[in-house]
Structure formats: C-alpha cells, structure tokens
Amino acid sequence: MYKIRTYNTISVKGLNRFSREDYEVASELPHPDAFLIRSQKLHDMEFPETLKAIGRAGAGVNNVPLERCIEQGIVVFNAPGANANAVKELVLAGMLLGSRDIYAGMKFVESLDQQDGLDPLLEKEKKRFAGTELIGKTLGVVGLGNIGSLVANMGLALGMKVIGYDPAISVEAAWRLSSDVEKMDNLNSLFGRADYISLHLPVLDATRGLVSDNLLSGVKPSLVLLNFARGEIVDNSAIVRALDDGRMHRYVSDFPANDTLRHPGILQMPHIGASTGEAEENCAIMVADQLMDFLENGNIANSVNFPNIALPRTTPVRVTITNRNVPKVLNQITAIIAEHDINIVDMLNKSRADLAYNIIDLEACPTDDSLDALRSIEEVINVRVLGSCQYR
C-alpha cells in the first residue's frame, strides 16, 4: 500500500486517480511515500525517511527545497501548463482592471444609497471612471513559457502589439508562440516600450527583485504592470515610488503584501491565478498520474530536479537507483548485479546535472546481500525494488 500525504486543497478528481486498493491518501498520514501539495511551504520541514516524491499540483516550485530533495534523492514533480489557461484569463481581467477604472467605479456604485435622481448622479460621476482601450497598445511579456506564450498570443488576438523577453525559451514554447511576437534582447528595452507588462517567469535567485527602480526608471507613465508570477520578483517599494511619482499608472498583482495594501494605484488579488475548477482538476490529475507511475514503475515525467525517464515494464521485478552523476557508478552497479547471478533484462540510465537515475528490469528478485552492496556504493543515494519481493 502506497501512502500519499496531501497538503492544501487538492481537487477530488485528482485524488480519485489513486485506487483504494493500492493507495492510502490523507492529510495526516505517517510514513508517506509521497506528498501531494499546492503552495504549502516545505523549506522548514524535515522530511520523513520514507518520502520518495513530492507532487506539486501547479507550476511554481519555489515552495519546495529543491537542493535538499536532490541530496535526499526525492523526486519533485510539477504540472507544467495545467493551470496556464486559468492564469491567462485572469491576466486579461487584470489588463481590463488596469485600463478601465472598473474597481473604483464599482466601489462608487456600492457606496450609494437608494435615492431619487440616481440616474443623473451616475451620469454626472461616470467621467471619474473613464479609461483607455487595449487595442493598439503594446504588451510586453516577460517569460514566454506555458503561461507567457498564451498571454502573448492573447494580446495579439486583442489587437495589441506584443513584445516578449525570455533568455531561455524552450523549443516547445517557441513553437506555441506566434511569429508576430517581437523578441526583445533585454528587459530594459521591453520596459521602455510597453504600455502593459505581464510577468510570467519563475522566482529564482536570478529573478528575485528583478523589477527594481532601475527597470522602472524608463517606463511610460501609462504603464500597467501585471504580476501573476510571484511577489518576490518585484521590489514593492520601487513600485510604490513609481506610482507615487506618477511614473507608472497601475500595478495589478496576485501577491498582496503588507507594503502594498490599500495603495490606490495597486489592484490586488489573493493568489487566485490558478483557482479555477478546471485548473485545479488538470493540475491534480496530472500530478497524481505522475506520482503513480513513479511509485509503481519508477518512471519520471515532468520532474523539476530529476531526469525525465520511462521504460516499459519487461519483467515483474524492477530496481531503481539514484546516484550522484560521477563516472564509474554504472559499472559498479552492473558488476554487483552480475556478481549475484541476476540477469538484467532491460535497463535505462539518464542524468540531469548532478544526479543520475537508473531503471533496471531483472529476471529475479535481487537478494538482500545484493541490495546491501548496491546501497553501499558511495555515490548511490537510494535503491528501490518495485515488485513483490520479500526482504528481511
């Protein structure tokens, strides 16, 4: 029986992927094989020794200590693209909220009491809530991955001119992107030209505080900056300075913070970019399927720290081995298996940065001694046996 410990609200459709016969799934579960999470912060958590995998039902993995997971051989999965449409649609709402004074206009209407002469009052006051249109304006998209590419294409569909910046765009994302999106060589040029800028990059050491006084020094006063990526990418004090000095128009953010609350130029939402039924289902289903294939077959798809790898099962007994990616480990592994007279039927080895991962299908169950020998190889991080073998 595999044990999945859940954090946050995970869609039932995803939870139902786990069969009752083979899986126990609950929020309070000792000795879990895997965590299934959304934005739960794991940096300060000591992981149980039984933990083999973490499934993030979403895109951003800044809440997971990836380096520690590599050291401990824990595979971290996410759900790339599964919530991209939900975010794209909220960006559209954000662009409209930033260009038309919808929020202030609605607050004004809510402040009114029933009265005679309501119509003339509305007609008199509506000039306070006039705005501008999106058509013909320039949209700058920073990060052209799953979400950014959808946002860029949406901008074109709205009749906007779209410019984009992504120094590490993937081939898949580049295929998705319309050739009408103009590629920018640097962020300063993008920030200098755009009327709307939408951020769709991960928070990393290199992107923390990226939107700073420097970048905001050359923007248009009409600028609406949209942040549905992560709060840490933007220096809030620089935003407040730019708004207070009239150097930009609005900041629309999915990441409220104490220093941005109640600023009239900042429109904030409570991190709801991915909070649609569809996105929650897509993410939970994708990650649940990935976790099951990993726990049952050792295959890895959409990991953010391990190589992606899949080998069709050729025998009932499969061993997976994670090791540090240095020379001669594979030789030692196959030598130990041969010394114990076990036939390898099929195997696959893949590496990613400092990690290597092996899937080995065997003709018979490995013995206790052979497993001890494999685990004692200095560079081996973990060894799993998948199949109904009995051990002491």
Ligand SMILES: NC(=O)c1ccc[n+]([C@@H]2O[C@H](COP(=O)([O-])OP(=O)(O)OC[C@H]3O[C@@H](n4cnc5c(N)ncnc54)[C@H](O)[C@@H]3O)[C@@H](O)[C@H]2O)c1
């Ligand atoms: N508000 C929400 O609820 C919500 C929902 C989903 C994702 N997100 C955030 O949005 C981010 C992007 O999501 P995604 O699904 O598009 O991810 P993705 O991995 O598909 O795309 C991210 C893109 O950013 C690019 N990038 C990296 N560093 C960059 C830099 N310095 N400048 C410009 N581009 C850079 C990458 O090359 C990649 O193409 C996530 O990391 C997450 O933090 C927020």
Ligand SMILES: O=C(O)[C@H](O)COP(=O)(O)O
């Ligand atoms: O990175 C993501 O996928 C989003 O920030 C969504 O986070 P959530 O799953 O907590 O809504």
